[in-house]
Structures are given as structure tokens and as C-alpha cells.
Amino acid sequence: MDTTQRTEQQRSADRRRRELLEAADRVVLRDGPGASMNAIAAEAGITKPILYRHFGDKGGLYAALAKRHTDALLASLRAALDAPADRRERVEATLDTYLAAIEARPQVYRFLMHPAEGGQNDQGFDVGVHSAPLLRRLGEELAQVIEERVDLGPDSERVARVWGHGIVGMMHAAGDWWLGERPCSRAELVRILADLLWGRLAAVADKLGGPGF
């Protein structure tokens, strides 16, 4: 088997794959997470079976699409997390980076959060990476950073992972709600969330007359 042939064709296939992904991206950006395979194929100027040959099934296409955006977002977040500043500033920068990303492209964001829900095909579905790959990846990533950088004593791995997923979930839920209602500026949201992580809930006083909290 000659290598040249394989390489040539594979390059062509990869290029095509990238073009298809970009078309899919445009459609998702326009139509949201419910974008159909037909619509994506039409945007790419082709028909459905080609998409299926490249990506297997809808889940495959969505996974490939999600990976691109997730990688990009993760890169931004890592930059914020690695900035030369103290811990509080870095946490705030990371929160702000995430919120800015979902604010800039809400459609993509909605797609990333609910990628595997678009079908009636539940049995026979490979339940491996199904629910919210972006959140899981972010959680694991943050867990790793935490465990690398702070001293959590014994059980540090477990603690770091719980915190990683917990913080990511906090960021996500607050961001989702904020994106829908826009109750305050991004900077303010960041500050309030950082206050929460800094233990202000434990520190503030009970309201007078109430049952306490």
C-alpha cells in the first residue's frame, strides 16, 4: 500500500470535512441547536448521505462541531487562568471570559449545552458521552488546574474534581439565567459570583427578626 495515495486522498477528505463543518457551523449559528441534517447539507451545497459518510450520524457531526468550539473556548479560559495576577483576579477573568463567550454567540452556546437531545433515537444510542460534553470537559479541566496549583491536602484529587464541576456548573447556570434576563452588567455578575466563591455567603449576617440562615 502506497503512502502517497492515502495521504493525498486523506488530505482531500479532511479539507472537505472542514468545509462541511463550517457550513454546519453557519446553519447552527442561524437556526440554533435544532438545525436539521437536511438544512446543513443544503447550506453545504450537497445532500444528506455525504454528511452521514463523513460523520456517521447526527451525534458525530454535533460532536465534531462541539469539539471545535469547546477547544476554542478552553483555550481562552486557559489564557485567563494563566494570566499573571492574584487568585481572585484570575478567577474573575475566567468567569468574565466564559460569560463574554456565551454573550457573543448565544446560539452556538445553546447548541453546545444541549447537543445530544435532537432525536427520538434513545435505545441504540451509545450513551457514552451524551449529556453535556462541554460542561464535563470544562469541569475536568478546571479540576486539573485546581489540583495542580493549590494545596488541598489528602483527597486532593477528589476535592479538586468536585470543585471543578461545581464551579463550572455555577458559572453555567448563572450565565444561562443572566443571558436570558440580563439583570445586571457582566462585570457585576462576575463580582457577585466571585464573592460567592470567596465565602461571602458564610460570612454575611442574618437578617434581623428572621429565622436565620
Add this chain to the structure above:
Amino acid sequence: MDTTQRTEQQRSADRRRRELLEAADRVVLRDGPGASMNAIAAEAGITKPILYRHFGDKGGLYAALAKRHTDALLASLRAALDAPADRRERVEATLDTYLAAIEARPQVYRFLMHPAEGGQNDQGFDVGVHSAPLLRRLGEELAQVIEERVDLGPDSERVARVWGHGIVGMMHAAGDWWLGERPCSRAELVRILADLLWGRLAAVADKLGGPGF
């Protein structure tokens, strides 16, 4: 117009509606969130159009179903939140109650978290309350409790709502991950999450030699 007849019929309709909801519950418990209207109708011993007459569309049925479970869960959480103990103990009890609930019925829980994703019908879909009603309700509820009970100074409403949604998101994401991987006991998870809310992330020291966090 006679009142007796109307009441009679309405009672009958309500009884029927409850039966249908219980059948739907069984199916969702068995088949997960992707349960089809056909399956639910079959379980109830009838056919689709009756479901549609009672609930309008799939979203209506799912909303009614979700409301039942959400109300039940909210009642448990409120009880934990109102227990006579100090703030930390109450927060831990609330976290534990939530985690115990999702641990006991993972199928129902998955359904509650992703109720409105089961169809191809995105245009024509009333995008009102679509994404994750349970999380939103929990967030708002917690926000209200927080604002009632602790003294947050000016902007207390905004702060309380951000915290409410943030904490609920933290609980949800950590619970989701924990339910999938079971990396530790429930009690341990609760303790680690409460530590996070109590500001331990801000308090712990950098690891020696690292870039700091």
C-alpha cells in the same frame, strides 16, 4: 347552565388527567426523557389524540409532569432549608436532600433536566419556558430564601438571585457528574461542596513551586 353538571364533568376530567399523568410517569420512568406520545398513550390504554386534548402538546404534558415532581422536590428542599440548625448544617441538609432525590430516581431527574428537547419541531415551538424549568424554579426559590434571611445590603435582590442560580447550578452540575461516576459517598460530596461555598477555595494555600492560583 347547571353547576352540578359542570362540576361533575370537570371532576371526571381532572381524575382522567391525573390517571394520564400517572401513566406518563410510568413510561418516563421506564423509557427516560425520550418517551414518545404513542408510548405514553399506549401505557394509558388509549391513543394519542386524547393526550393532545388534555395537554395541548408534548410540551404541555411534560410541563404538567415536571410540575408534579418539581413541587415534590421543592417541598423536600424547603423542609431541609427550614430545619432548626445553623446555616452550615442547613446548607448541607439541602444539598443532601437534592442529591438523595436524584440518586433515588435518575430517570425522572434526567427527564426534569431536559424536558423540551425531544422533537424536531423547533419552528412553531413556543420558546417561552423551554430550557430547564426545574433549575430555574430552584434558583428563584433559593434566591428568595437567601434574600429573606440574610442581610446583603443594597442590591440584595440582585445578589440573592445570582447566588440562588449559581448555587443551584453548582449543585446540579456536581450532582450530575457524581451520579455518573460515583467517585465518593454522598456525604463526602456534600461536605466538599459546602466547603467550596464556605470559601475554602479562597483560603487554601498555593502549592509550592507552581505558578500559584
Add this chain to the structure above:
DNA sequence: CACTCCATGTTACCGCTAGTAACATATGCT
């Protein structure tokens, strides 16, 4: 009793979706 009203129930259909089989065509390697 006949007559209307209303809810319950059915069958049969629509338009849409994800996914596939069968067939046609070009391009490049041997």
C-alpha cells in the same frame, strides 16, 4: 321518548425528521 350537548374514543392522515440502499461519476494510483 326524542334531541341536543359534550367528553371520550377511534382511524387515518400530514409534514417533518434521522438514517440508508442503490446507483452514477470523477479522480488518481498501479
Add this chain to the structure above:
DNA sequence: AGCATATGTTACTAGCGGTAACATGGAGTG
């Protein structure tokens, strides 16, 4: 040339949410 490989098509299946049209059975009224 011949062969493999990737690209492309049309035409189809099975299942979904949702609806129209029609049938039935009991409550209240002349």
C-alpha cells in the same frame, strides 16, 4: 487500460409530533 476510492445523486424506510374527521355513550332538557 484497470481498479480503488471518494463524491455525489435519487428514492426510500420507519418513526416522530400533531391534526382532521368520524363514531359512541351518557347527562340534562323539551
